[in-house]
Amino acid sequence: MAWRRSTSSAGSAKRRPSRHGRHGREERSPVVRPPLRPLDTRMDRFDLSVGTAAEFLRSAWPELREVSFEVADMPAASDDDGIPRWAVFSDQKRIVLFRLPIERLSHLHRDDELHRRMMIEGCVFRAAAEYLDRDPWDLGPERFRYF
Template structure:
């Protein structure tokens, strides 16, 4: 009898938890995951860089207030100079920037987020300067000319 009591007390110590799965495993994770951060893709970052540079230029230059800055993946065709990075349509008051040629055909000396953004913003400034028939360095307001 003493043997049975020891055996029973051992079983009581190794008891399965009250909450278990089909195969005796402990609690499962919830079906719904915690909220994930929004996806941040290269396309989103490119669009954001173009949008902020375009808004800056619109606020600095009244001639650009009615101009639409658009983003396309690739130009329809190449020209004599190669693959264009942007197209300026003065009659339609549009500037179209091509994401893939700007991102992939330009060479950065440092491959990080800041330099990618500067590359995109520089392309927006050069396209707007072509639209206005000015030098890109003339587009910045006077407060940035301290050199």
């Protein structure tokens, strides 16, 4: 059985709106979508802040060039002082920063991107100072002068 177009009572073919293609479907979307913004998550921003601070410290302090700066979500357990923000393993040449305690338990006087980054970088500096057994201000005094 052949397919036939339906005709109106006047006998002429029914006209489709112009938005339909030749098979009666609506116009298709373009094959390539517009470029999307890159994903920018809290973890990505945290890793970037830790990485830039670690690279600064490695370039300024030769003792830190072989040290591995790592990011973990949470410590295995809390200690007598509460939940640690970082752990220093001098024998393994490793510093581990715990993202969730740093982000959630630190109190910012202004909650914006700059102050969050400064708080994360401050934790990296304090962890590196603990590794080197020095005062954090000795590691980069000009680094803490934001204003």
